[in-house]
Amino acid sequence: MVEPIPDFGDVSNPRLYREDTWRPHFALLRREDPVHRHDASAYGPYWSVTRYADIMRVELDPATYSSASELGGIQIADQPKGQELPNFIRMDPPRHTAQRKTVAPIVAPTNLANMEATIRRRTASVLDGLPRGQPFDWVDRVSTELTAMMLATLFDFPWEDRRQLTHWSDVAIANIEAEDAVVKSEAERMAELRQMGATMAALWKERASQPPKFDLISMMAHAEATQNMPFNEFIGTFGLLIVGGNDTTRNSMTGGLIAVLDNPDELAKVKADAGLLDSLVAEIIRWQTPVIHMRRTATRDTELAGKSIKRGDKVVMWYVSGNRDEAAIEEPERFRVGRPKARQHLAFGAGIHRCVGDRLAEMQLKILWEEILKRDLVLEVAGPPVRLYSNFIRGIRSLPVVIRA
Numbered sequence: 001m002v003e004p005i006p007d008f009g010d011v012s013n014p015r016l017y018r019e020d021t022w023r024p025h026f027a028l029l030r031r032e033d034p035v036h037r038h039d040a041s042a043y044g045p046y047w048s049v050t051r052y053a054d055i056m057r058v059e060l061d062p063a064t065y066s067s068a069s070e071l072g073g074i075q076i077a078d079q080p081k082g083q084e085l086p087n088f089i090r091m092d093p094p095r096h097t098a099q100r101k102t103v104a105p106i107v108a109p110t111n112l113a114n115m116e117a118t119i120r121r122r123t124a125s126v127l128d129g130l131p132r133g134q135p136f137d138w139v140d141r142v143s144t145e146l147t148a149m150m151l152a153t154l155f156d157f158p159w160e161d162r163r164q165l166t167h168w169s170d171v172a173i174a175n176i177e178a179e180d181a182v183v184k185s186e187a188e189r190m191a192e193l194r195q196m197g198a199t200m201a202a203l204w205k206e207r208a209s210q211p212p213k214f215d216l217i218s219m220m221a222h223a224e225a226t227q228n229m230p231f232n233e234f235i236g237t238f239g240l241l242i243v244g245g246n247d248t249t250r251n252s253m254t255g256g257l258i259a260v261l262d263n264p265d266e267l268a269k270v271k272a273d274a275g276l277l278d279s280l281v282a283e284i285i286r287w288q289t290p291v292i293h294m295r296r297t298a299t300r301d302t303e304l305a306g307k308s309i310k311r312g313d314k315v316v317m318w319y320v321s322g323n324r325d326e327a328a329i330e331e332p333e334r335f336r337v338g339r340p341k342a343r344q345h346l347a348f349g350a351g352i353h354r355c356v357g358d359r360l361a362e363m364q365l366k367i368l369w370e371e372i373l374k375r376d377l378v379l380e381v382a383g384p385p386v387r388l389y390s391n392f393i394r395g396i397r398s399l400p401v402v403i404r405a
């Protein structure tokens with residue numbers, strides 16, 4: 001008798017992430033067909049890579065699995081034709097290498113050390129300003145506020161306009177089909193992003209005419225690799241830095257709170273041993289996995305886990321699945337502080353495109369938790385989270401929380 005073929009759900013459906021029902025679909029894929037071809041989806045045919053080890057294979061072979069904007073870029077949805085926004089995450093070497101090198105010093109260890117006191121002061125003031133005994137939105141008051149402040153510092157962006165950065169981040173990643181999307185069409189998205197580009201171009205002009213200083217705009221304005229970008233690449237690059245520096249950390253701050261409050265015993269471990277804070281942060285990032293997937297395009301015919309991938313095929317690495325792969329991570333469905341090799345997860349990707357801001361994100365989260373614990377805040381979730389309709393960013397749009405006096 002022929003075995004029935006399991007019904008693999010289309011894991012590109014953004015509803016799975018809004019409803020947070022993706023786990024069983026990936027468990028089935030990992031078990032039955034870890035490199036699976038979906039013949040039809042809203043984004044055309046694509047390969048799902050769902051196991052940790054296979055994701056690493058794709059990540060570590062950028063010559064075969066390209067990120068290039070011209071081939072479609074890094075999301076399952078191709079960029080709209082004629083409106084491509086290249087940037088270095090959507091490039092292969094050597095241009096990728098040169099541009100990444102330009103911005104990397106902003107998150108180098110010495111600069112992180114310089115920023116620590118500022119981040120701590122702001123975190124303390126945000127926490128101290130929260131209402132006691134009445135519900136408030138954790139996303140707005142804490143996660144968004146802290147990440148907008150961080151991004152304004154990295155760009156040396158006008159302080160009072162910093163929420164504009166959050167807005168542009170939301171615009172850049174919006175799924176225009178979501179009922180609560182901030183933009184409803186690609187044309188509207190482009191108009192907003194052009195506005196962002198114009199704002200950044202004015203700051204760029206000012207910084208280019210001044211001696212170099214240590215902010216992202218000045219650094220790019222004075223570096224050969226980024227000096228003369230066409231306007232669409234200019235917009236794309238700022239889009240990348242805004243989303244990279246904002247959305248992901250924001251959602252780890254919110255997802256982390258949910259995870260910790262659902263697992264009080266794990267928090268108790270950290271209260272008893274502050275040495276476990278780094279492990280808590282790594283586990284929060286693995287647990288949340290704020291970037292759901294990255295996509296590559298095959299540059300030649302190849303083979304992956306016994307499957308024949310053809311040149312031009314879309315290959316999607318599902319980080320949410322790799323981070324729950326029982327073959328690579330012990331008890332992946334448990335939120336567990338103190339795991340051995342806690343930082344060995346896929347939430348930051350791997351290889352030449354591995355997140356450039358990983359240490360900064362970890363530092364922000366560590367300070368947040370240090371300051372929460374220092375104050376012994378008794379936090380309670382006061383209602384369900386509203387999740388983002390997206391197959392790319394695992395986001396939380398709002399979360400009511402109460403601090404018990």
Ligand code: HEM
Nearest residue numbers: 088089244245248249291348349350353354355356357361
């Ligand atoms: C918890 C927070 C964060 C997560 C989960 C995250 C996740 C990721 C992922 C998955 C990638 C792609 C990796 C790959 O393709 O292998 C990436 C790349 C990138 N991230 Fe992050 N990120 C975070 C925070 C940040 C921060 C704070 C910044 C900026 C300060 C940042 C800037 C970037 C940039 C510029 C890239 C492109 C790197 C390249 O193409 O070489 N990210 N990030």
